[in-house]
Amino acid sequence: MSRRHLLVLGIVVVAIVGCAAKGPYRPEKMATERFVVDPATCPELQAPSQFHIPVAYVEIDEQGSFQDRSQVDQALALVSEGQKPKYVVVFVHGWFHNAAADDPNVQQFKCALNNLQSIDDNAGEDIVGIYIGWRGRSWTIPVVEYATFWDRKNTSDEVGRGSLVEFLMRLEGTVKPTPDSQNKLMVVGHSFGASVVFNSIGQILLARFLLDAEKIPAIARILSLSESAVKSTDRAVEAANRMVQVAERLAPAVERAVAVAESVPKSVAAERETVLTQVRADVAQERKEMTQDMERISLLVVDHAFWRAAQLTAAVLTLALIAGLVFFFRHGGGRQA
Numbered sequence: 001m002s003r004r005h006l007l008v009l010g011i012v013v014v015a016i017v018g019c020a021a022k023g024p025y026r027p028e029k030m031a032t033e034r035f036v037v038d039p040a041t042c043p044e045l046q047a048p049s050q051f052h053i054p055v056a057y058v059e060i061d062e063q064g065s066f067q068d069r070s071q072v073d074q075a076l077a078l079v080s081e082g083q084k085p086k087y088v089v090v091f092v093h094g095w096f097h098n099a100a101a102d103d104p105n106v107q108q109f110k111c112a113l114n115n116l117q118s119i120d121d122n123a124g125e126d127i128v129g130i131y132i133g134w135r136g137r138s139w140t141i142p143v144v145e146y147a148t149f150w151d152r153k154n155t156s157d158e159v160g161r162g163s164l165v166e167f168l169m170r171l172e173g174t175v176k177p178t179p180d181s182q183n184k185l186m187v188v189g190h191s192f193g194a195s196v197v198f199n200s201i202g203q204i205l206l207a208r209f210l211l212d213a214e215k216i217p218a219i220a221r222i223l224s225l226s227e228s229a230v231k232s233t234d235r236a237v238e239a240a241n242r243m244v245q246v247a248e249r250l251a252p253a254v255e256r257a258v259a260v261a262e263s264v265p266k267s268v269a270a271e272r273e274t275v276l277t278q279v280r281a282d283v284a285q286e287r288k289e290m291t292q293d294m295e296r297i298s299l300l301v302v303d304h305a306f307w308r309a310a311q312l313t314a315a316v317l318t319l320a321l322i323a324g325l326v327f328f329f330r331h332g333g334g335r336q337a
Contacts, residue, residue, distance in 0.1 A: 022135055024067040025099040026057035031071040032078050035110055042111035051117045054078050055110065055129035057099050062135055062155050064162015072167055075130055076174050085182040087125040088175050089113060090168070092132040094191020095152050096145065099133025105190070106131060125184070130171070134159045136192060156192035160199025168200055 033055055038048040056075035059067040066072060079088055089112075093105040100106070109131055117127040136152060139145040168187070175185045189197030 021098075022061070023098065023133065024059045024071070025101070025133065026059060026071065027068055028070065030057075031068070031074045032056045037110050037114045041107055042114065044111070045114075049114050049118075051114055051127075053110070053113050053117055053127055053129065054081075055113065055131060057131045057133055058167060059099050059133040060159045060162060060164055062158065064158045064160075064164070066163045066167075072170070075167075076170060079128055079130075079171065079174050082126055085125045085184075086128055086175060087116065087122055087184045088128045088130065088171070088186070089116065090130045090132060090171070090185070090187040092187075092189040092193035092196045093134075093136055094156075094189070094193040095136050095149070097136045099131060132164065132193070132196070134196065152192055153195065156195040157199055160196040161203065164196065164200045165203050169204060 034052045035055065036049055036052055037045065039045045042049075056071070056078045058071045058075050061067050079086060091105075091109050091112075093099075093103070097103050097105040109129060113127050113129045116122055135155065137145065138148050138151065138155075172185060175181070175183045187197055187201065189195070
């Protein structure tokens with residue numbers, strides 16, 4: 001095997017080995033757990049914690065869709081358990097992380113939940129964690145993984161604009177079913193996870209602003225006018241589209257008409273040139289024939305005049321001869337007698 005083949009094979013192997021798994025890391029029953037942290041997990045602890053804290057995992061793929069929709073149902077069911085008020089903390093990790101059990105963000109999230117539960121003010125509440133996982137790491141090769149910055153940034157935008165919006169709205173409805181509910185909900189994003197949260201919460205807040213704005217008369221009128229303008233614009237666009245469709249249907253006929261119109265002057269010019277050529281030829285023939293006739297007539301006139309002159313000369317000579325004979329007989333005959 002040549003060096004080139006070995007190099008290509010090496011690159012393929014590195015690409016396959018260096019590509020991070022797409023998950024899900026928490027299928028089926030692994031989507032929820034109750035944990036107890038210890039000093040090995042959280043160095044700030046002196047002894048294992050006394051709290052058993054529930055946590056759920058919801059994973060989103062790179063197109064923004066749930067990797068396993070059952071994770072959503074399990075997370076909402078976990079939040080609904082028990083009678084005590086809930087303090088629900090949603091965490092979205094960032095670049096280089098995922099929902100794997102050994103991911104540092106997962107361990108740190110558990111430590112943060114334990115710290116919240118240990119605060120005296122939260123003693124009357126159950127802390128519930130929800131870890132939002134997405135493919136924050138696409139390559140595992142050192143140094144090379146830093147080249148995925150823009151790719152992971154764009155992926156975080158897609159994750160935030162996808163199914164996570166649905167989950168957060170359903171989660172809020174579960175945590176705060178009424179405005180006076182004592183439950184609490186906090187959403188946290190780290191690194192590109194903040195981009196995920198921003199894109200999700202931004203869409204929810206914008207939708208609510210528009211819904212609330214409709215209740216204010218002045219803004220409602222503006223929205224109504226805007227809606228009317230949009231509808232008018234849509235109708236204008238539809239009319240323009242219909243005109244375009246009609247124009248597209250008429251285009252072949254118009255092209256044929258233009259072609260005929262362009263060909264008519266050419267055909268007329270060609271026909272006119274043909275007629276003029278024929279007329280010129282006829283006039284030249286007529287002129288030639290007329291010239292020949294004039295020549296014949298001239299010859300006839302000359303011949304006739306010459307003949308008449310000869311006849312006249314002959315008549316004059318005849319008359320002179322007769323007159324001479326008469327004179328001769330009269331005078332010459334008298335002398336002889």
